Amino acid sequence: MASRHRFSTFSRRNGRAHKSIAQHLGIIGSVAALVFSGSCSGQRPTDALMGGAGGMMMTPEFATLREAADAAGKYIGTAVDAEALRNEEKYPEILAREFNSVTPENATKWGPLAPDAESYDWEDADAIVEFAEEHSQAIKGHAFVWDQQTPSWLSSSMTEEELRTALKDHIQTTLERYRGKIGAWDVVNEAVDMDTESGYTESIFYDKLGPGYIEDAFRWAHEADPDVLLYYNEVAIERAGPKSDFTYELMRDLLDRGVPIDGIGFQSHVSTHRYPPLSNLRANIRRFADLGLRVNISELDARTVLMPGNQQERWSAQRIAFQQVVGACIVEPGCEGVTLWGFTDRYSWIADETEPDDPLIFDRNYQKKPAYEGTMDGLKGLLPVTLESVIENGDFSMGSDNWDSVGGTLAIAEATETNGPAACVSERAEETDGLLQEGLLSSMKQGGPFSFSAQVRLKGAESETTNAHLFVETEEGSTEEHSLATVPATSSEWTELAGYFGLGFEGTPTGIELLISGPPADVELCVRDVQLNPLTTRSAH
Ligand code: G3I
Numbered sequence: 001m002a003s004r005h006r007f008s009t010f011s012r013r014n015g016r017a018h019k020s021i022a023q024h025l026g027i028i029g030s031v032a033a034l035v036f037s038g039s040c041s042g043q044r045p046t047d048a049l050m051g052g053a054g055g056m057m058m059t060p061e062f063a064t065l066r067e068a069a070d071a072a073g074k075y076i077g078t079a080v081d082a083e084a085l086r087n088e089e090k091y092p093e094i095l096a097r098e099f100n101s102v103t104p105e106n107a108t109k110w111g112p113l114a115p116d117a118e119s120y121d122w123e124d125a126d127a128i129v130e131f132a133e134e135h136s137q138a139i140k141g142h143a144f145v146w147d148q149q150t151p152s153w154l155s156s157s158m159t160e161e162e163l164r165t166a167l168k169d170h171i172q173t174t175l176e177r178y179r180g181k182i183g184a185w186d187v188v189n190e191a192v193d194m195d196t197e198s199g200y201t202e203s204i205f206y207d208k209l210g211p212g213y214i215e216d217a218f219r220w221a222h223e224a225d226p227d228v229l230l231y232y233n234e235v236a237i238e239r240a241g242p243k244s245d246f247t248y249e250l251m252r253d254l255l256d257r258g259v260p261i262d263g264i265g266f267q268s269h270v271s272t273h274r275y276p277p278l279s280n281l282r283a284n285i286r287r288f289a290d291l292g293l294r295v296n297i298s299e300l301d302a303r304t305v306l307m308p309g310n311q312q313e314r315w316s317a318q319r320i321a322f323q324q325v326v327g328a329c330i331v332e333p334g335c336e337g338v339t340l341w342g343f344t345d346r347y348s349w350i351a352d353e354t355e356p357d358d359p360l361i362f363d364r365n366y367q368k369k370p371a372y373e374g375t376m377d378g379l380k381g382l383l384p385v386t387l388e389s390v391i392e393n394g395d396f397s398m399g400s401d402n403w404d405s406v407g408g409t410l411a412i413a414e415a416t417e418t419n420g421p422a423a424c425v426s427e428r429a430e431e432t433d434g435l436l437q438e439g440l441l442s443s444m445k446q447g448g449p450f451s452f453s454a455q456v457r458l459k460g461a462e463s464e465t466t467n468a469h470l471f472v473e474t475e476e477g478s479t480e481e482h483s484l485a486t487v488p489a490t491s492s493e494w495t496e497l498a499g500y501f502g503l504g505f506e507g508t509p510t511g512i513e514l515l516i517s518g519p520p521a522d523v524e525l526c527v528r529d530v531q532l533n534p535l536t537t538r539s540a541h
Helices: 047-051 065-072 082-087 090-098 123-134 160-177 204-209 212-224 242-256 278-289 311-331 349-353 370-379
Strands: 075-080 101-104 138-145 184-189 229-234 263-266 269-271 294-303 335-340 404-406 409-413 422-426 434-437 450-459 463-474 479-490 495-501 509-517 524-536
Touching (some): 065 090, 075 082, 082 123, 138 160, 263 278, 404 409, 422 434
Parallel strands (some): 075 101, 138 184, 229 263, 263 294
Antiparallel strands (some): 409 422, 434 509
16 A cells, blocks of 8 residues: 555646655556445435425425326336236235336246247236236336347257247237237347447347348337337447447437337436436437437336445435436436336345345335435436536636646646637556546535536547546545546547446545546546536426
8 A cells, every 4th residue: 555645735737746645545547436345434415415405396296106107297117026926915016006117027028938939938927917907007018039038949050040930920929919918019128239349239139130130020020010119128328328329320220211110218227326417318318219219218227336335325326316317207208208127126136147236216125215205306307406516617717727637747728619628638657647636625525426527538549448536535544535437538529427426435534636537658638527516306397
């Protein structure tokens, strides 16, 4: 560990050396937030902020999420676990009371429906459909074509024709059975994978049938039942960026060629320390809606264990995550509604597939969590409001006042026709060299939640990871590092570096500074429009 040093540091300007907390800690590269175990004894997110800004609009009160969604003319749905529906008492009670839409979590996938090639097992799917019909809930089937949970008898030894026939038969048999009952279907799920050469998920369907299987699946579905709404569903496209852009172009191409696609699902498996900034999500909803697609938030949950803090702090931050994503859908006319990927932490895929977490709006004992209130606020169109940024001279209108560089040389690039001034750090010798603002203690010591955003751009490299961290010196003598945001920045355009700080601190802060860094040595890092805004949970609209 680096030797202890006095927190207040001086900056390299006019050649003076600067060692920030980050460098004294010998921190290399982009380090994720320190995940503290156990409870934090530190500050709490200020209740005043959580309580909401003054001047709140009076909004109607609703007894259930379903009432609020009905009043907004939107869906509030949930994935349904067939076993829980069958075996539990509280599960069906809450399902009927709080939701006006359901999606079978697994029961209508190809594998569960067709355990062998000769017959179908409709039991679980029928149970969910019957429950929904009994409670006047809309139903969205999920999902005809996905490279996971395919039938065990599907094999790579099948010929192209055999696979095509099997897939078409599956789609049309299932649609026939649920004609007039299931009004919408995820036809193709997760066909895009930015880690492959082609950008498509390398599945048995892609490998044997080529990307044309996507178009075929939609055409076969429409042919079987022209009245059903047909959706494409994708993970990690809720935030505008390379994958969302690829998916947007795919949808535009398919629609231009007359492929019958009615809507798109932004799955939105987010984390409470990383979910789309409101402006980004709303613009992303709008651009897909402008293609004529119905946009759904289709699988919303918000992991919390990836961020430090005790349960109360993590759940407070989670409340804002749900409020923001649900609220964005409610206020955007192009968004039809939100489906949560489960509603109780008792049943979440995340624990099965990753690690224990509490990503939903009811706890394991079916008690409402703050995220329930956040969802309710979102359904009422109450968006989290960002208060005045605590960053001094974040737009560099006063040159480099309040800013330093860690290593490197700081210079201000003049405003252009389209953009304001930027701060550029050149001659960077390490990844942790970058742009620094100290003196954030008085405005941040109460803890989060805060939303962070900045625009970043590189010189001297195509694309490199760029990040923002808070470094916190504490009374107890420790130095905490909190990851605020990370993004691949490029030299060709400005990229939004955005994220959240939703928590308190492990210790008692005596000094807080912001560092934007990350690219390798010798890459020049330019930054503009830095904002760090306290978040509140309520607003007028
Ligand atoms: O039904 C069998 C059961 O008979 C067996 O005893 C048990 C133990 O092996 O497995 C059960 O099947 C499990 C199934 O969930 C039903 O519980 C599968 O193993 C398990 O892999 C499957 O996980 C589902 C996962 O998709 C599959 O990848 C999750 O519940 C489901 O929430 C998740 O949902 C997906 C969406 O469909 C698409 N978007 C991503 C999302 C999360 O992965």
